Amino acid sequence: MVLLCSKNRFLSRLFFLFEPSFDREYEYTLKGRYEALTSRYQNDYSNANLRRCVHRIEKGLFHKYRKDQFGKDLLTELYREVKSLDKFPFVDKNEVDWSINTLTEYKSFSYDQNKVQECIDILTDLKTNEFDIDKSRLEIEKQNPKFSVLSELYHARSSVRYFTEQKVDLSEVQAAVDIAKLAPTACNRQPFSLHFLDTREDIDFIGGLAPGTKGFLENIPALAVVVGHASSFRFTRDRHLVYTDSALFLGHFLPALKSIGLSSCVLNWVPDWNNDRSGVEYLGLDLSKTIICLVAIGHQDMECSSPVSTKKTSGVLLRYKESGETNEV
Numbered sequence: 001m002v003l004l005c006s007k008n009r010f011l012s013r014l015f016f017l018f019e020p021s022f023d024r025e026y027e028y029t030l031k032g033r034y035e036a037l038t039s040r041y042q043n044d045y046s047n048a049n050l051r052r053c054v055h056r057i058e059k060g061l062f063h064k065y066r067k068d069q070f071g072k073d074l075l076t077e078l079y080r081e082v083k084s085l086d087k088f089p090f091v092d093k094n095e096v097d098w099s100i101n102t103l104t105e106y107k108s109f110s111y112d113q114n115k116v117q118e119c120i121d122i123l124t125d126l127k128t129n130e131f132d133i134d135k136s137r138l139e140i141e142k143q144n145p146k147f148s149v150l151s152e153l154y155h156a157r158s159s160v161r162y163f164t165e166q167k168v169d170l171s172e173v174q175a176a177v178d179i180a181k182l183a184p185t186a187c188n189r190q191p192f193s194l195h196f197l198d199t200r201e202d203i204d205f206i207g208g209l210a211p212g213t214k215g216f217l218e219n220i221p222a223l224a225v226v227v228g229h230a231s232s233f234r235f236t237r238d239r240h241l242v243y244t245d246s247a248l249f250l251g252h253f254l255p256a257l258k259s260i261g262l263s264s265c266v267l268n269w270v271p272d273w274n275n276d277r278s279g280v281e282y283l284g285l286d287l288s289k290t291i292i293c294l295v296a297i298g299h300q301d302m303e304c305s306s307p308v309s310t311k312k313t314s315g316v317l318l319r320y321k322e323s324g325e326t327n328e329v
């Protein structure tokens with residue numbers, strides 16, 4: 001264990017070769033990857049890579065400096081996914097509508113308008129789910145004012161990538177943390193911390209290590225780095241709690257920011273050995289810490305719109321058993 005605590009990557013690999021608690025993780029990661037690479041997505045009624053492609057096209061459409069033509073390879077990938085959709089008995093209705101709307105917008109910016117149209121035609125002919133419990137939300141909103149306030153707040157939040165130059169007031173972020181910390185957390189441990197950066201140098205360094213900041217990093221006025229504390233756990237079985245607990249925290253934090261006029265965008269962090277270590281060391285932390293994700297924070301540049309990012313129908317997300325049968329979504 002002492003040796004493991006040294007900086008030796010090889011020894012930690014050797015240790016986990018004989019440590020079975022990660023086996024299930026290896027299994028589902030590999031099986032998941034196989035499903036994704038073969039576009040199978042069994043029992044999902046949704047194609048995750050199609051969603052990713054549509055999302056990337058939307059980001060291109062809403063880019064501050066939109067190109068006249070973009071997404072050549074993206075369209076090839078999207079086309080392949082669209083053709084795989086007939087494997088499903090039906091496809092999530094919102095996913096299909098969102099894809100059609102985005103592709104219709106995109107058509108004139110694409111390299112191959114015929115291919116885009118073919119995708120739209122295939123999508124239009126797909127069978128989608130009719131039952132959508134989103135409608136029950138509207139009924140509950142009428143009866144419960146508190147639910148209605150929450151609903152309005154959550155609907156108002158969306159990821160914002162273009163900000164004004166206005167500085168972010170630390171006291172506002174502190175106020176949002178004061179609410180976000182009320183989120184549930186396993187054994188009340190709160191195995192994470194939030195590191196607020198608002199100098200250009202810090203933002204560019206940490207943000208530059210993240211893969212998804214290209215094209216808008218330079219206008220982010222503040223960055224919150226979410227750091228997971230593996231040192232909170234005496235057992236390897238608890239390792240996922242750095243992710244679940246900090247995600248629950250963020251689920252409170254982002255709407256809290258929104259409610260006081262601050263916009264945000266979560267930014268992906270790939271736990272690449274070198275980048276994660278550089279980031280952790282840059283923040284002056286010990287190597288039992290790991291970066292979970294970043295959050296760009298600022299005042300929205302109202303001249304730039306955000307992608308629509310339509311979510312799945314709730315009927316596809318919420319599965320339940322009705323008299324022994326899975327709900328027919």
Ligand SMILES: Cc1cc2nc3c(=O)[nH]c(=O)nc-3n(C[C@H](O)[C@H](O)[C@H](O)COP(=O)(O)O)c2cc1C
Binds near residue numbers: 211308
């Ligand atoms: C864990 C996570 C990582 C994300 N990474 C990035 C990123 O690297 N770059 C980016 O522009 N957006 C990123 N996003 C924002 C998502 O693209 C966005 O949440 C999604 O499209 C849904 O849109 P919405 O937040 O407006 O509802 C990330 C979001 C999450 C939750």
